[in-house]
Amino acid sequence: MPPGADPQLWSWFIAVDTDKSGHITAKELEKALINGDWTPFDLDTVKLLMTIFDTDRSGTIGFNEFAGLWKYVQDWQGVFKHFDRDRSGSIDGQELRDALTQFGFNLSPPLLDLVQKKYGELLRAPF
Ligand SMILES: [Ca+2]
Numbered sequence: 001m002p003p004g005a006d007p008q009l010w011s012w013f014i015a016v017d018t019d020k021s022g023h024i025t026a027k028e029l030e031k032a033l034i035n036g037d038w039t040p041f042d043l044d045t046v047k048l049l050m051t052i053f054d055t056d057r058s059g060t061i062g063f064n065e066f067a068g069l070w071k072y073v074q075d076w077q078g079v080f081k082h083f084d085r086d087r088s089g090s091i092d093g094q095e096l097r098d099a100l101t102q103f104g105f106n107l108s109p110p111l112l113d114l115v116q117k118k119y120g121e122l123l124r125a126p127f
């Protein structure tokens with residue numbers, strides 16, 4: 001375990017990192033989100049999360065990156081209803097944009113547009 005790491009977070013990380021490679025791939029994350037205690041997310045959502053949180057662009061999620069991802073999933077579940085203003089059960093483009101801004105993600109306008117086009121309508125209520 002890295003010095004100063006949150007033990008609970010670390011235990012989640014090694015549980016998700018099933019091949020013990022020290023980093024999490026999209027496949028490992030997808031499995032964890034579907035079979036673990038986390039609420040199911042579809043593969044497109046998993047890939048979106050990978051894109052956002054793989055801050056060093058290594059193609060995988062390391063422990064430091066996992067901390068951000070974990071917090072995001074918890075925040076997401078907590079505030080989803082708040083942003084799903086029309087109670088449609090999904091978050092539309094504008095709602096997604098507001099949510100990401102609220103979480104402190106400063107995505108560039110072109111990336112926001114891409115996220116919005118590709119994934120905005122696919123993000124479903126996780127409960
Ligand atoms: Ca791995």
Ligand SMILES: [Ca+2]
Nearest residue numbers: 054058060062
């Ligand atoms: Ca990475």
